[in-house]
Amino acid sequence: MATATHLLTPEEAEADVRPEAVVVRFAGDSGDGMQLTGGQFTLSTALAGNDLATFPDFPAEIRAPQGTTFGVSAFQINFGSAAIDTAGDAPDVLVAMNPAALKTNVEDLKPGGLIIADEGEFGARNLAKAGYGANPLEDGSLAPWQVIKFNISQLTLDAVKPFGLGNKEALRCKNMWTLGLALWMFDRDRAPIVEWLRAKFAKAAELAEANIAALNAGHAYGETAEIGGQIPQRHIDPAPAEPGLYRTVTGAESISLGLVAGAQLAGLKMFFGGYPITPASAILHHLSRLKEYGVTTFQAEDEIAAIGSAIGAAYAGSLGVTSSSGPGIALKAEAMGLAIMAELPLVIVNSQRGGPSTGLPTKTEQSDLYQAVYGRNGDAPMPVIAARSPADAFDCAIEACRIAVQYMTPVMLLTDGYIANAAEPWRVPDMSAYPPFPVRFHEEAPAEGEGFNPYARDDRLARIWVKPGTPGLTHRIGGIEKNFGTGHIDYAPANHQKMTDTREAKVLGVAASIPEQEVCLGGPGARLAVVGWGSTFGPIHQAVRRARARGLDVAHVHLRHIWPLPRNLGDLLRSYGRIIVPEMNKGQLKTLLRDQFLVDARPVNKVSGQPFKIAEIEAAIDEALR
Amino acid sequence: MNELTKLTPKDFATDQEVRWCPGCGDYAVLKAVQRTMPELGVRPENVVFVSGIGCSSRFPYYMETYGFHTIHGRAPSFATGIKLANPDLDVWIITGDGDALSIGGNHSMHVLRRNLDCQILLFNNEIYGLTKGQYSPTSRAGTRSPSTPFGSVDRPVSPCAFALGSGARFVARGIDVHKNLPDVLKAAHAHKGASFVEIYQNCIVYNDDVFAPFTAKENAGNQLWLKAGEPMLFAAGTKGIALDREALALRVVDVADGDWQGAGILVHDPKNRSIAHMLVEMPSVAFPTALGVLYEDPAPTFESAVVRQNAEASAGKKPDLQALVSKGQSWMVTKEPHVI
Numbered sequence: 001m002a003t004a005t006h007l008l009t010p011e012e013a014e015a016d017v018r019p020e021a022v023v024v025r026f027a028g029d030s031g032d033g034m035q036l037t038g039g040q041f042t043l044s045t046a047l048a049g050n051d052l053a054t055f056p057d058f059p060a061e062i063r064a065p066q067g068t069t070f071g072v073s074a075f076q077i078n079f080g081s082a083a084i085d086t087a088g089d090a091p092d093v094l095v096a097m098n099p100a101a102l103k104t105n106v107e108d109l110k111p112g113g114l115i116i117a118d119e120g121e122f123g124a125r126n127l128a129k130a131g132y133g134a135n136p137l138e139d140g141s142l143a144p145w146q147v148i149k150f151n152i153s154q155l156t157l158d159a160v161k162p163f164g165l166g167n168k169e170a171l172r173c174k175n176m177w178t179l180g181l182a183l184w185m186f187d188r189d190r191a192p193i194v195e196w197l198r199a200k201f202a203k204a205a206e207l208a209e210a211n212i213a214a215l216n217a218g219h220a221y222g223e224t225a226e227i228g229g230q231i232p233q234r235h236i237d238p239a240p241a242e243p244g245l246y247r248t249v250t251g252a253e254s255i256s257l258g259l260v261a262g263a264q265l266a267g268l269k270m271f272f273g274g275y276p277i278t279p280a281s282a283i284l285h286h287l288s289r290l291k292e293y294g295v296t297t298f299q300a301e302d303e304i305a306a307i308g309s310a311i312g313a314a315y316a317g318s319l320g321v322t323s324s325s326g327p328g329i330a331l332k333a334e335a336m337g338l339a340i341m342a343e344l345p346l347v348i349v350n351s352q353r354g355g356p357s358t359g360l361p362t363k364t365e366q367s368d369l370y371q372a373v374y375g376r377n378g379d380a381p382m383p384v385i386a387a388r389s390p391a392d393a394f395d396c397a398i399e400a401c402r403i404a405v406q407y408m409t410p411v412m413l414l415t416d417g418y419i420a421n422a423a424e425p426w427r428v429p430d431m432s433a434y435p436p437f438p439v440r441f442h443e444e445a446p447a448e449g450e451g452f453n454p455y456a457r458d459d460r461l462a463r464i465w466v467k468p469g470t471p472g473l474t475h476r477i478g479g480i481e482k483n484f485g486t487g488h489i490d491y492a493p494a495n496h497q498k499m500t501d502t503r504e505a506k507v508l509g510v511a512a513s514i515p516e517q518e519v520c521l522g523g524p525g526a527r528l529a530v531v532g533w534g535s536t537f538g539p540i541h542q543a544v545r546r547a548r549a550r551g552l553d554v555a556h557v558h559l560r561h562i563w564p565l566p567r568n569l570g571d572l573l574r575s576y577g578r579i580i581v582p583e584m585n586k587g588q589l590k591t592l593l594r595d596q597f598l599v600d601a602r603p604v605n606k607v608s609g610q611p612f613k614i615a616e617i618e619a620a621i622d623e624a625l626r
Numbered sequence: 627m628n629e630l631t632k633l634t635p636k637d638f639a640t641d642q643e644v645r646w647c648p649g650c651g652d653y654a655v656l657k658a659v660q661r662t663m664p665e666l667g668v669r670p671e672n673v674v675f676v677s678g679i680g681c682s683s684r685f686p687y688y689m690e691t692y693g694f695h696t697i698h699g700r701a702p703s704f705a706t707g708i709k710l711a712n713p714d715l716d717v718w719i720i721t722g723d724g725d726a727l728s729i730g731g732n733h734s735m736h737v738l739r740r741n742l743d744c745q746i747l748l749f750n751n752e753i754y755g756l757t758k759g760q761y762s763p764t765s766r767a768g769t770r771s772p773s774t775p776f777g778s779v780d781r782p783v784s785p786c787a788f789a790l791g792s793g794a795r796f797v798a799r800g801i802d803v804h805k806n807l808p809d810v811l812k813a814a815h816a817h818k819g820a821s822f823v824e825i826y827q828n829c830i831v832y833n834d835d836v837f838a839p840f841t842a843k844e845n846a847g848n849q850l851w852l853k854a855g856e857p858m859l860f861a862a863g864t865k866g867i868a869l870d871r872e873a874l875a876l877r878v879v880d881v882a883d884g885d886w887q888g889a890g891i892l893v894h895d896p897k898n899r900s901i902a903h904m905l906v907e908m909p910s911v912a913f914p915t916a917l918g919v920l921y922e923d924p925a926p927t928f929e930s931a932v933v934r935q936n937a938e939a940s941a942g943k944k945p946d947l948q949a950l951v952s953k954g955q956s957w958m959v960t961k962e963p964h965v966i
Contacts, residue, residue: 043955046955046957047955047957049957049959192955241959242959243958243959243960244958244959245952245956245957245958245959246956246957246958246959247952247953247954247955247956247957248954248955257950257951260947260950261947261951264945264947269711271707271710271711273703273707290950291935291936291939291940292939292940292943292944292945293945293947293950294945296710296711296932296936298706298707298710298932300703300706300736301703301732301733301735301736302732304700304703304733305700305702305703305706305732305733305736306703307703308696308697308700308703308704308706308707308733309703309704309706309707309710310707311696311704311707312676312694312703312704312705312706312707312708312709312711313707313708313710313711314707315694315704315707315708316674316707316708316711316712316715317711317712318707318711320707334697335697335700338696338697342694394951427959428951428952428956429951430948431947431948431951432948467712468671468672468674468692468708468712468715469671469672469692469712469714469715470671471669471671472671473671474670474671474690474691474692474693475692475693476640476675476686476687476689476692476693476694476695477693477694477695478677478686478687478693478694478695478696479695479696479697480695488642489642489687
């Protein structure tokens with residue numbers, strides 16, 4: 001499974017895994033509905049019992065000019081009969097809805113791979129927009145691949161004719177025709193998609209029926225002799241999986257669910273302050289529908305107000321949560337410092353995207369690690385954890401909530417655009433298996449004649465949490481340094497030293513509450529360790545598995561806790577001959593590891609806005625062992 | 627509240643040494659607030675003072691209530707989270723002209739238009755005091771300061787005009803040392819929704835006497851204290867405000883022998899938003915300065931709407947975490963996967 005909790009058995013890990021797996025990429029104009037097609041194909045794949053991973057890749061523009069290369073939206077899915085950890089290096093099948101989609105994607109296709117093209121869109125105008133001098137479907141330039149072309153646009157128009165839609169609306173059904181064909185190619189059941197269409201267009205029955213007709217027509221087209229056996233139908237067996245109830249989940253969904261679960265395990269109401277930003281907004285959207293779980297969502301006027309309101313709610317006794325992406329996190333930095341100083345629990349979710357500045361809003365990157373660990377004024381320590389996959393994000397969100405309330409500190413949860421948007425099968429967890437961590441608010445008034453110290457601490461060094469409204473405990477907190485013993489303003493040199501040391505010790509102390517670092521493939525002492533964090537888990541895991549199958553002495557170590565680091569990590573890293581750190585940035589975890597442990601961690605970097613390919617990491621492994 | 631638990635101003639004072647400059651108008655405002663509190667019938671533990679950064683923002687440390695001294699300009703956002711998390715709390719925002727109208731202008735606008743139930747006390751001294759005297763967004767054009775040695779060239783913002791423009795439903799003005807300030811504070815507290823109070827506050831060090839043309843004892847005749855249902859008279863009833871219906875503008879008219887009706891003096895209707903706009907824009911010296919409750923017209927509050935919507939959306943739904951995580955199209959894996 002592509003879930004983080006599933007670690008392979010030694011036999012599985014050592015086996016040269018050549019699973020039956022297929023990578024399909026749907027590419028079209030951003031108005032062609034490719035993300036919808038991909039999403040429904042994913043659902044049908046999951047229902048068929050295959051393991052899968054997806055990679056939605058879409059432009060930042062909502063509706064880029066039609067037919068242009070920069071308006072191409074793509075959705076890639078890798079599915080198979082064995083564990084799938086990545087969305088696949090190169091597609092086996094490319095569905096190209098227009099010349100621009102073909103042009104921007106065809107080079108990724110495996111040699112001999114299959115192109116399915118909508119011939120109806122390959123007119124002179126669209127060819128020119130894509131920058132083609134001649135029609136690639138006819139000039140032989142696609143010779144390295146198999147090409148199947150037919151006029152999907154016309155076939156769709158024919159299929160939906162009985163429903164009396166306008167030409168534009170009728171052509172909108174093209175994506176369902178294509179989906180129907182893909183469902184036939186992989187021997188899939190149409191019933192769940194039909195059900196979904198009926199629900200989606202509950203208020204417009206003719207649209208539902210037209211889309212269903214297109215879906216059926218695409219399916220029938222594959223089934224009948226029209227293609228003359230050009231497209232072999234392929235059945236991929238279900239992947240072995242632990243028994244249980246499964247669903248698909250995206251990172252944005254699992255983080256939202258994990259935050260709700262975290263608040264419930266803490267016995268708190270949740271307050272979520274957010275501001276729209278790609279790719280983080282989906283978390284706000286999900287949570288705004290979960291009010292019956294004691295969730296209040298607030299769309300603030302800006303990123304600063306979003307975190308300010310969350311800190312205010314934390315002060316008033318709720319679990320405060322805010323979420324954003326790099327540029328918004330930058331705006332929140334001053335308020336994070338206040339939460340550190342006021343020692344209030346807060347979860348900050350950063351769905352990283354390509355940076356700096358506006359950067360690549362819809363593309364993925366892991367370049368906010370420095371920002372998370374170091375990015376505030378003053379000595380401002382804050383726990384940081386990173387999710388490795390959509391499913392793993394659920395447990396990470398719960399862990400972030402636990403640390404926040406047990407240590408009275410803001411916690412940053414790092415995810416990225418890839419995790420936020422990608423879907424994978426998720427074994428529904430048994431919620432009764434999660435130990436609760438109920439919060440106890442401080443309510444006891446101090447003894448007569450004794451002052452009340454709002455900065456009194458427990459053995460974890462966590463400050464007491466007093467809700468306004470509690471009689472006898474009125475007090476003031478804020479961003480100015482406070483006296484260790486009284487909580488009053490205090491600028492004295494020795495006191496600032498003591499408070500700074502205390503805040504640092506408190507956050508470093510979190511390491512006592514987290515598990516020791518495990519090795520997820522191989523063991524300690526290998527010739528090479530590949531150390532990763534976040535969404536690079538999939539490609540690293542597969543690359544290390546393949547390298548081990550080739551007899552190489554390589555291990556995979558994947559960090560969830562970025563700060564503080566697990567207490568055994570230094571010894572573990574020092575046990576390896578060499579260390580490489582693949583990251584979708586210029587070497588940020590690498591710097592952290594070198595700084596903390598004086599180990600010779602070498603960077604493997606990629607900042608193209610695209611996830612690592614397995615082959616790229618395999619090449620880095622070979623290079624490191626040369 | 628019975629007599630036994632009757633609180634006094636002292637019950638609202640902390641043991642902290644107040645650290646404003648000697649003679650600062652902030653002392654007078656602090657006293658006025660501490661004097662007003664016992665008359666509001668509130669318990670100290672249910673009151674939260676939230677502030678940003680600046681001289682005035684030290685205020686919460688001196689109030690024996692709950693208090694949160696936050697970051698520059700952002701107090702309204704913290705107050706919003708506090709009030710949404712616990713709508714029973716009595717929330718006061720303490721801010722200044724730089725805090726509320728420069729770095730925090732955005733938050734001020736939104737807390738007002740949302741109509742969060744809170745009191746916003748804006749200490750306007752037309753200067754940056756804590757950073758040693760730079761001109762502020764309310765400083766008059768030509769203000770000489772360390773950052774504008776040749777005089778400021780930009781035009782100031784009028785706090786009350788800003789509040790009205792942002793959709794405030796309660797706009798009032800007071801003077802730091804004036805005896806009427808507690809009455810203005812009481813009216814602000816009684817109003818359900820965001821109550822915006824501009825307090826003219828003298829900065830004795832960097833902008834001394836900037837408001838003297840209407841605050842000095844000898845200039846008290848330039849104060850127009852508004853009262854609902856009463857004529858807009860000032861200068862001991864010898865002058866009043868009338869509406870020039872041709873020009874749609876206010877003008878000052880003399881009132882002889884108390885015959886304000888004969889002079890066409892306006893009667894203050896706090897619900898009249900158009901007149902309120904004219905009152906806050908009256909240029910100083912040529913006109914008196916309008917004080918007291920300039921505008922009040924209650925509307926539903928933000929937090930009550932949020933609470934209602936949360937309740938409606940939750941009605942009849944039982945929170946069940948296991949059901950929540952199991953939602954959506956799912957399938958059961960036994961030995962052979964099959965759809966459920």
